[in-house]
Amino acid sequence: xxxxxxxxxxFLTTALIFSLVTLGLNLxxxxxxxxxxxxxxxxxxxxxxxxxxxTPDDAAxxxxxxxxxxxxxxxxxxxxxxxxxxxxxxxxxxRSDYLAITxxxxxxxxxxxxxxxxxxxxxxxxIGFIPRPFGSLAEKPLLFNLSNLAVVAAVTLVAYLALExxxxxxxxxVLKALRxxxxxxxxxxxxxxxxxxxxxxxxxxxxxxxxxxxxxxTGFIAPDNYLPILTFQVWVMLIVGGxxxxxxxxxxxxxxxxxxxxxxxxxxxxxxxxxxxxxASLQIVAIGVMxxxxxxxxxxxxxxxxxxxxxxxxxxxxxxAKSSSGS
Amino acid sequence: xxxxxxxxxxxxxxxxxxxxxxxTLTYSILRFSNFAHGDFMAWGTYxxxxxxxxIGATFGKVAPIAPLSFGWPLLVALVVGxxxxxxxxxxxxxxxxxxxxxxxxxxxxxxxxxxxxxxLRSLLEFTFTSRPTYFSRAIQIAMPVGFGIxxxxxxxxxxxxxxxxxxxxxxxxxxTQTGRAMQALSQNAALARIVGIDVASVxxxxxxxxGALACVAGVMIGILVQIRPFMGFDMLLPMFAAAILGGIGxxxxxxxxxxxxxxxxxxxxxxxxxxWRAAVSFIILMAVLFxxxxxxxxxxxx
Numbered sequence: 001x002x003x004x005x006x007x008x009x010x011f012l013t014t015a016l017i018f019s020l021v022t023l024g025l026n027l028x029x030x031x032x033x034x035x036x037x038x039x040x041x042x043x044x045x046x047x048x049x050x051x052x053x054x055t056p057d058d059a060a061x062x063x064x065x066x067x068x069x070x071x072x073x074x075x076x077x078x079x080x081x082x083x084x085x086x087x088x089x090x091x092x093x094x095r096s097d098y099l100a101i102t103x104x105x106x107x108x109x110x111x112x113x114x115x116x117x118x119x120x121x122x123x124x125x126x127i128g129f130i131p132r133p134f135g136s137l138a139e140k141p142l143l144f145n146l147s148n149l150a151v152v153a154a155v156t157l158v159a160y161l162a163l164e165x166x167x168x169x170x171x172x173x174v175l176k177a178l179r180x181x182x183x184x185x186x187x188x189x190x191x192x193x194x195x196x197x198x199x200x201x202x203x204x205x206x207x208x209x210x211x212x213x214x215x216x217x218t219g220f221i222a223p224d225n226y227l228p229i230l231t232f233q234v235w236v237m238l239i240v241g242g243x244x245x246x247x248x249x250x251x252x253x254x255x256x257x258x259x260x261x262x263x264x265x266x267x268x269x270x271x272x273x274x275x276x277x278x279x280a281s282l283q284i285v286a287i288g289v290m291x292x293x294x295x296x297x298x299x300x301x302x303x304x305x306x307x308x309x310x311x312x313x314x315x316x317x318x319x320x321a322k323s324s325s326g327s
Numbered sequence: 328x329x330x331x332x333x334x335x336x337x338x339x340x341x342x343x344x345x346x347x348x349x350x351t352l353t354y355s356i357l358r359f360s361n362f363a364h365g366d367f368m369a370w371g372t373y374x375x376x377x378x379x380x381x382i383g384a385t386f387g388k389v390a391p392i393a394p395l396s397f398g399w400p401l402l403v404a405l406v407v408g409x410x411x412x413x414x415x416x417x418x419x420x421x422x423x424x425x426x427x428x429x430x431x432x433x434x435x436x437x438x439x440x441x442x443x444x445x446x447l448r449s450l451l452e453f454t455f456t457s458r459p460t461y462f463s464r465a466i467q468i469a470m471p472v473g474f475g476i477x478x479x480x481x482x483x484x485x486x487x488x489x490x491x492x493x494x495x496x497x498x499x500x501x502x503t504q505t506g507r508a509m510q511a512l513s514q515n516a517a518l519a520r521i522v523g524i525d526v527a528s529v530x531x532x533x534x535x536x537x538g539a540l541a542c543v544a545g546v547m548i549g550i551l552v553q554i555r556p557f558m559g560f561d562m563l564l565p566m567f568a569a570a571i572l573g574g575i576g577x578x579x580x581x582x583x584x585x586x587x588x589x590x591x592x593x594x595x596x597x598x599x600x601x602x603w604r605a606a607v608s609f610i611i612l613m614a615v616l617f618x619x620x621x622x623x624x625x626x627x628x629x
Contacts, residue, residue: 035434037362037441090613094620096434097360101567102616104362105609108564116602228560232445235438281452288446292423295439299430 002142009145011261012254016149016156017214019253022237023159023246024206030243030304031167032199033179034088035100038107039207039234044114044226045083046076046208047215051127052120054216061119061127069133073212080208081201088200092193107231114223126222130215148217155213156250159206163246166202175199229284233260236291242304252301260287330474332593338482338551340589341489345544346562347569347581348496349537355513355576356533357428359436360567363419364541365559366447367412371542372549372558373455375401375408379462394480396463397550405546409539416538417531419443425530444560451556459553462546485547492543493582496536500578505532513576561605565592568608572615574625583623587611 021043028034036042050072058064067075087106091099114121121127133151137144166172177185178192186192215221233256241252263286267279294301346368353361382400383389391398423443427436469477500506505528511519512529520526541559548558569588573580592607615622 033434035437090616094616097354097437098571098616098620100362100434100437101360101564101571102612104567105564105612109606109609112603112606229445232441235441239438278453278456281449284449285446285453288442288444288449291442292439292446295435295442296423296426299435 006142006145009142009149011257013145013149013152013217014261015254015257016152016250017210017217018234018237018257019250020152020156020159020210020213021207021234022241022249022253023156023163024203024210025234025238026243026246026249027163027166027206028200028203029238030245030249031172031179032175032196032203033096034092034196034200034203035096036103036200036203037100037231037235038103038105038110040226040228040230041103041107041110042080042084042204042207043211043214043230044107044110044223046080046211047221047225048114048121048127048211049079049208050076050212051130051215051221054131055127055129061122069131069216072216073209076208076212077205080211081205083208084204085197085201087204088197092196092200107226107228111223111226114226121223124223126220127215128220130219130221132216132219152213152217155209159209160246160250163206167246171195171198232284232287232291233257236287238301239291239294239299240301242301245301245303248301248303251303256287329597330476332597333590334476334478334482335596336590336593337486337586338547338589339592340586341486342544342547342585343562343565343569343589344582344585345489345492345540345547346559346566347573347585348493348578349541350566351570351573351575351577351581352509352533352537354570356509357424357436357530358516359424359428359433359440361537362437362440362563363444363447364537364566365561365563366444366451367416367538367541368545368548368559368562369451369556370415370447370545370559371408371412371538372545372554373451374411375404375542375546376460376462376549376554378404378407391463391465395484396465396467396481401462401546401550405543408546409542412542413535413538416534416541420530420534448556448560455556457556459555461553462549481550485550488543489547492540493578496540497578499536505529509533510576564605564612565589565608568612568615571620572611572622574622577622577624580622580624 021039024042025036025039028036050069052063053065053067053075054069054072055064056066083106087102088099091102114126115124117123132148134144134147137147167176174185174190174195177188178190178195182192211226214225234253237253237256238249239252240256241248241250260283263283264280267283268276271279346364349367350361350364353359353364379400382404386400389398389400423439424436427439467479467481469479471477498506500509508519508524508529509532511522511524512526516526544562545559548554548562552558565585565588569584570581571584572587573582573584588608588611591611592604595607596604
């Protein structure tokens, strides 16, 4: 029983960290319509920044500055936000696909730096001895897991409430207006690029914070944690939950992580050890097909409010009627 | 610095360029960046490999053509593989992309291609495992051609093949009715429809050319490097960078962009080290986006 609670707490902690990434993505994609296929890169930036700031001094690489954990999290958000802002500034004046390609490139480069810049990131072996909040409780796993869960849940809740507030604020309404009808919003005097860069930067900062939380939760990070599969998982979480809805982002994350972890356990029971790697790839196939099917038959996910852009006369009327009654 | 990097760069550049033709055509005609294009490469290569082994099983061991490392089975298999990859692209368009396109949101199609890419690649990993394989394990002796440059017969043959294919696609695009229809559709879709261009058939031709060339590029990687499920995914960033550097929609641009990136990568491998190779295309991509986002031969968007 105690084991079960411990596992439940562990599961929820991971799922909530995923929700935090998904919330960041929802701000970028759901609210603003910015396509980020390199979010694993921003999560990695946050994790490595916080690890560098808070670990004890290490002769083998730069720093280990031994700062408090909160400073690490703040640093992660700042660096992640700046990286996202730079990416946005480079590409947001161009077609939306260019942002997708550039973010993809950012993730590739971050992965390269994590692997090769040994002086900074510890190379393929990663960084260990990352201080954990409540590390003194590590003797009692249950209490330790629960307190971790409490911290992560509190951070997720704060981010959720802040994002809910932001999306209702004038700032959030400008973003929605830009997403739905860019020309109309610009004609009202809103600078599309400026608002988009802001949204992209804030989203990047949230992802970086999630990366930092994860790093301090596990105490160890390595380049393998930030492969394209992470980006893919988070996208599925957002699409399942419904892009545009913060609640959908959180619930979608917990749901998809549940399916993922559950099918992982199932394959480890069903398949022989030497077949595990193959079974794991089948798991990815299933999730990929699921993403495509949801996009085809229910693009709004469970809770999404994203409207299809009016195209034809008839549909335009329907969607405008819906949006005016909705707001 | 040895001049060998020129040959290495031209070869890598040919692979990137052949792939980038498909990327640039999909982007300009279907108006989305296809993240599954790299996986067309990998699927084409594994299909070719499967046909080669099937021929080997039926006809026994076939001697390679004089100086090359491969014989007629590979050539036959390559043609079958090209057809297979083209069909795969058409199939994916039928079940996924065309349906999403009709909903009118380009970026949803990009996302679907990202999902399809993951699924396709993992399916390869499931079927063939992630262990690398090869068309041939024979080692070729490189011939010195002066200036400290060495080249193998395979490399010469593949460079020639690339030149022939690029010339062929270029002639198709500029001299035939189909090619002109493709250009018309990429320059002004609405007007192209008005003058009665059959959009569905242009879309089909686009996928066939893109898929077939992706297969050739993949087989080149298979002959010169190795065959892995991730081989195409790792080419994605260089291909996008080449297509944007050359100017979206331009076939000569895509090839030239590929060659420039190939040469830059090969130079960087010599100067800085092989581990930073993948960063080269990102740096070039960012430079193009800042300085000249329409690329070398691009036209401004209408």
